[in-house]
């Protein structure tokens with residue numbers, strides 16, 4: 001196994017100690033890679049590849065990276081209020097905020113307004129864009145799950161499906177990630193397991 005992802009992860013944690021803002025998505029992606037993409041790269045070889053998969057390995061590594069990134073982006077979008085309030089961290093590209101007519105102050109200010117459960121139209125539009133990007137990362141990961149060793153597929157599909165539902169929950173909260181914490185109910189989690197099992201047993205992307 002390659003040592004590099006382990007080194008990169010330590011570097012990501014070091015970086016998080018002092019870095020509080022991200023100017024571009026490339027910068028944020030680098031953070032996501034270091035703290036989460038690396039987890040995909042580390043766990044994929046442990047889980048193993050299905051012996052019937054004859055394609056190139058980099059395709060599977062790319063999918064593992066994508067799942068780590070998707071999880072991290074989702075985690076970030078869920079915790080915007082908490083990260084700003086408790087840690088003075090904004091894990092959102094400033095460039096994107098500006099593009100949607102928002103500033104850092106909109107994020108910092110919103111967390112101090114007592115819970116009203118209402119966000120601005122600008123914030124809604126901004127969040128829709130961020131959620132679409134996270135969903136794209138989940139989509140990029142999907143084909144890779146099919147190439148994993150059979151036993152690994154159910155848990156990985158479960159994690160993917162469950163984590164992705166946090167994005168749906170943010171939408172349900174009308175994009176208010178300042179005063180509400182998006183979560184997936186236990187019933188929904190249970191209901192997702194048979195769906196994950198079906199996908200694990202019937203891989204759609206082979207070759």
Ligand SMILES: CC(C)=CCC/C(C)=C/CC/C(C)=C/CC/C(C)=C/COP(=O)(O)OP(=O)(O)O
Pocket residue numbers: 035036037039040041043044060061063064065067068071072075079141144145148156
């Ligand atoms: C798809 C293929 C081929 C393989 C799967 C490879 C895997 C398992 C990828 C997933 C990697 C993973 C579980 C990343 C974790 C990312 C994550 C949400 C980290 C959260 O970390 P913190 O930011 O510390 O969380 P808190 O904010 O909750 O403290």
